Amino acid sequence: MPEKVREDVCSLVLRNAHAFRGFFPRSCTTGGEDWVDWLELKPEGLFCVPGAFYIDPLQPVAHAVITHGHSDHARPGHELVTGTPETLAIMRLRMGEGRAGQAQQALAYGEVISIGDVQLWLAPAGHVLGSAQVVMEYRRQRAVVSGDYKRAPDPTCVPFEVVPCDLFVTEATFGLPVFRLPDPAHEIAKLLHDVRLFPERTHVVGCYALGKCQRLIALLREGGYHDPLWLHGALLPMCNLYESFGISLGELRSATAAKKGEMRGGIVLAPPSAIADRWARRLPDPVVCLASGWMHVRQRAKARGVELPVVISDHADWDALLETCQATGAKEIWVTHGREDALIYALGKMQIRGRALRLLGYEEEDEQAEQEVSA
Template sequence: MRPVESWLYATDKGLYCAPGDFYIDPPRPVDRALITHGHADHARSGHGHVLATHETIEIIKVRYGVGSAATFQIAALGSAQRIGDVRVRFAPAGHILGSAQIVMEHAGRRAVVSGDYKRATDPTCRPFEVVSCDVFVTEATFALPVFRHERAEDEALRLVQSIARNPERAHLLGVYGLGKCQRMIALVRAQGYDRPIWLHGALVALTELYQNLGFDLGDCRPASTAAADELRGGLIMCPPSALMDRWSRRAGEDPLRVFASGWMRVRGRARQRGVELPLIVSDHADWPELLDTIVETGAEDIWVTHGRDDALVHQLSLMGRRARALALIGYEDDAE
């Protein structure tokens, strides 16, 4: 049997599957790309042929335009297809809407590239599916034992309670624009918050896409259309970069700054950003989820991509597994 590393390996264009002649989430334009999900460091424009889930393709079209790849092909979750000499299947990853793991079988071995993933429930995407495999390629964004995320529902409740306690102050919530934004909207709606939610311009198009795809996110409006007094005591969402920017001044004299991210587990990170209400909500697996998932896949070999590979590789070696860091260029270690 050919070992997996002889047919699936890192190149300067990204992770390459030789018998299928395709790249997975390549950071540079290639002829044939399989895309796990729509975040910008995984999905880029300019590829020849793109294979991804229906939702991921819709996200790519909103972000980069309908002509950002020569052809798009929908990968139906669960149904396998043959590409070259490889059997390929997409399985849900639970990270964001449309996110998928890519399952490859060749020469009697199965490899799974998980992309980014989480195990916690998320009303805006399908849950992670465990696929048993020989090689599991895992992310490691939060691969330190200090990262144990809180229950997202509890954190959303803290936000809604803070809004109720501070009727004079606008709550300015920093979120990653794709996934976290819409998940947080769904979470606060589930806590009974039914007032309009005001969106920074960078969040509007993707939120509309979710709504067009059938998610009920309630009344969401561009913040630019709000009268000044409408924002007082309200909930405004923006990308993290706008949280401290001049843009934030429209939220009034003294907005209460909130940031929803796995990084908020560490106080220094919250203080650094001047966040008054840190919410520990993440779309990435935390430390226990990473370890549980790796064990459940039964994989003998674990390849660790972007993030804290040092800690995870060490822990897996303590657990008697073969683990190594897979150096892939172009991914953001602390995107979220």
């Protein structure tokens, strides 16, 4: 294709991103230098030099592009915050209007803006409501920062979309071959079987407030459980926000306000710290459960006193990480937020160049869950 025609096609796609959503041709991103040198790692976090913005910065900055609302990625004190409408709403709920950015810029998925010479848009990440990959075009190169993501279906958020790119920055929370996680439907069936088996007991399931709680509710509904669900008070505000964005969760009741006998035989959802707290001891003969990808490790379940592990993760497991990295067509993969070395080794076997970013400050799923309780 002649160079002028090639550039015109690229320009057309970028100006009409909504029409091309889900179809970002590889041919629009190749032709530049192999090595992306315009993203830098600074103490504040990952920095786009030509756009002068940070992605999920660890410290307050002038301009932050936020992938999703979990507190290890969305932090207070920035001057300008760019994110999806859902992520910005989550930040306002969790931080308050004054701390969720002095100014906020909402971007719908696929909506393109120019920041200096960089063209920026957000693509679905499938992690939680509003979660996004940050897609940047500069000098005929495309870089994609995934944030946290998963490939498994989730009725509470828009599914992950593969965006072909030259550089892909991926998380690696479950970046070890041992983490080949089971089908969530199987885990829900296991939980519901236990509920039927012990109708005199109350099943209390630990899950963090943003994402896991709502997905668990939706999976329970899909699994045929339509009784009221009892929720710890810390989980209700986020569920209300999800419903304000059109995510139906069925009948939810406050466990905090309920009488002890009302919850017998039911399912109670609570923050992970509450299931081992005296709060849970007020429940009728509780069966302690915890919903997390880390429950795949038996020692973790045992150490936390979990009677029934529910192995459901909102992150990509080992196979999904490899599949996604390969599907992007990226010549270069930067790995962060988890088990970097194993994934980089596996990518090398696939003839893909890898680099460990070793960003500090992004917690693992169960550690994040503990922070959500007090937030």
